[in-house]
Structures are given as structure tokens and as C-alpha cells.
Amino acid sequence: MIEKIDVIGSDMNQVIELIHYCHDQGWSDGLPVIPPVEELVNWMLTGTTRDPGEVICRIPPSWGEATIRRIAANAVMAGCLPEYMPVIIAALQASVDDRFNLHGIQCTTHNCSPLVIVNGAIAKKLGMNSGHNCFGQGNRANASIGRAVRLALVNIGGARPGELDKATQGHPGKFTYCIAENEEESPWEPYHVSRGFSPGESAVTVFGAEAPHNVNNQSSENAHDLLMTIADSLATLGSNNMYMMGECFIVLCPEHAKLIADHGFSRRNTQEFIFNYGRRTIADLSRGGVYGMEINKNLWPRWVDIRNVDTLIPPVRRPEDIQIVVAGGTGRHSAVIPGWGTRCVTKPVL
């Protein structure tokens, strides 16, 4: 039940005018925002015990100060409920970790945006979608948390399209890109537990991610065949991973995850398979891709013999750099999500 908020002005025409005003100020992602009037921002602040003036971080490229109050204003605009605030704050804290390289992700020509993955009890409490159409529309928490993170990064950090955000094409996840892990249907421990958190904790992971690339496999009856499809989908000439390494995400649908686990594969085994079979030869990679013949060889693992064009190059430096998450509903579609050459970061929801 949402409490009634008394906002000055009850004239619908005024509300519409305010929405136009927010567009004119450049505060919107293009869709209508809820005008961040003081009363609504104060209501949003009831979702956190933090001081409204506390600076959580500074956001590049303009290095604006992300105060709790400003974050709340962006959360209002995105359509959030107050109880979403701790997740948004954790996502922003994770985004400014050096391993994430937010400055680059905000400004690059590459088509990437922070993917937000929520684990633990908070996801259930907020009614987040980890099942059918989890990357799509239809769930308030997924949609508005992801949107609030993006609005905060753009508004506070100053990364507007065509100005300091130089993305050649961008991707739809730049509006919102947030899911919860389907922990109930995962055959393995929850993703955040694999990253050192306890099952009782809630955590948010962010990753500088391309859009999800579908892996359609309806036919495989064993883990090796299925994982070969997934590995092949990752190792492409157009993928940043083959050149920049960093990390990538594999988001397995529950049916795929079950098939893999039923054949005795742990999360680690799955990572090892993809690391070993999701490869292309140097000869292949030299035909095209990011740099063609001028491949940035020093980013590859040290063991790579660059003199031998038959050497198989993995998509990341180590198996553990392949992040495995389970999400989605019924059906046999998984997703590979190449990265931008940087790392994901997980922070607790406090």
C-alpha cells in the first residue's frame, strides 16, 4: 500500500507541464519522468536511514556528487518506491569501483551499459522478476531500479548522449537493465554466494554489459552439446571479449542450467568448458574484429604464443572471469553478454 502524498498543486495540467519541464531540462531518458517535487523526494528518502546530504560517490565524467537526496530525486523520476533505495545506492557504489571503469563505460563509443543483478532476500521483498521475460518489461522494481541507476549516472555524472556519452549506437539497456537471479531454480549456490557473500545477505552486482545475445538451443540432450552452443555464441570476431578480455556474463535459463547440472557440471566446470571451447585462433581473429592485424596482444593471457597463428585465444584470461547466473522462465533460451573489457563488482545491500 502506497501512502498518500500531498503534493502542492493538484491540477493535471500543471503536472503535465512539469513533465515537459523535466524533458526541457534534459533530466529525462526520453520517456516521461515523475517530476521530482520536494514532497516526493522526501517520501523517497523514507526508504533509507542515510543522511540526505551524504555523498555516496562522485560520478564521472563530470564528477557530480551523488548525494542521497539527488539519488532520491532520480529514483522519484524513474518511478521507484522508497524501499528500492538501498538497491539503487548499492548499485551506484559498485559502479564507481575502479575495476568497473565507470568513466570509460559512460563515455565510450562501445554499446555498453551497467547491467544490475540483484541477489538475496531483498529481491523477493521487492517483488523483483527473475523469471519469464526478466530482461523485458513488466516489473516495477526491475524497470524502475535499473532506470533510476541510469538516470542518476547520466544526470549526476553528466554523460548525456552525443555530449559526453559517445556511444555509437547504444543499446536498449541504457534505459534500464536490471534483473534478479532465479535462485530457486538455480542448481548451484546463488551467484552472490559464489562471490563470497553469505546466503543471508543481499547483494547487487553491476557489469559494463552489451545487450543480451540470445542462445537458442532446444535440442541438446547433454551438457557438452549445449555448452558448445553457448561457447560458440561468445567467441565471435565482433566481440570485445576476444580482444579486451575482461569478463563476460552467461545468463542461463533454468532448463539449460538444470541440463548442465544434471550432467554433473558445477558452476566451475561450466566456466572451464566455456573457457576452453569458446575460443578462436589468432589466424581467425586477425581477419577482422576490433583491430584486425593490430590485435592488442598484451591483453591476452601470458601463456598465449602470439607467434603461432593456430593458438586458440579464450574470451577471458581465466575461467572464473566467465560469470554464470541463472535467470528466466520456462523455455530453452539463454543469453551471452559480452563486456567492455572491465570487471563486474558486487556490493552488499545495507
Added chain:
Amino acid sequence: MPTVNIQGLIERLVDPTGKSEAVERILAPRLRDLDGAVIGLLDNRKGNGDHILDGVAEGILQYHPSVQITRFKKRIFSRPAEPEVMAALRECSAVIEAIGD
């Protein structure tokens, strides 16, 4: 759309931006002449930046043979230069960085 006065409401909006912290940056003083100058050339490490800087070095030395050219490379182009590279760049009279994407 009807014209509605929303001035009073605008004043009650919480600014969601970080504009207030934006710092105006001014250009470093330009060199008056290049005689005896130490010019740092920083290769961003993306493709072709080194080729551009080869040409820049050649051009400078052709017209200003007394210039001392020092070359640097960033390790990873998407990250700030390493502290030791930044420290060395500060010793230069001027720095030219190139990216040749």
C-alpha cells in the same frame, strides 16, 4: 497544450543533476617557442595513435631540431595513464596525446 503557470512548482523541484560541482578548466599556458623544449608524446594505445605521433615527431624535428622528444605509452587505453607516466609527463614543457581510431 494549455499554458499553465508552474513557476511555483518548479521552485519546489529537487535538482537531480550534479551540475553545481562542474569545474571550469582553463588551458595550460601555451609555449612561446619550441627552442630547447621537451615535448612529451603520449600514445593512448588504441590503434594508430603511434603512427600519428611518428608523424608529429618527424614534423616537429624538421622545423625545430633543438626540441627533445620523449615518447610514452599508456598500458591500457581506457584507463588513466599510470602514475609514473603522469609524473614523467609533468616534467615535459608540453604534451601531445594521440588516438588514431
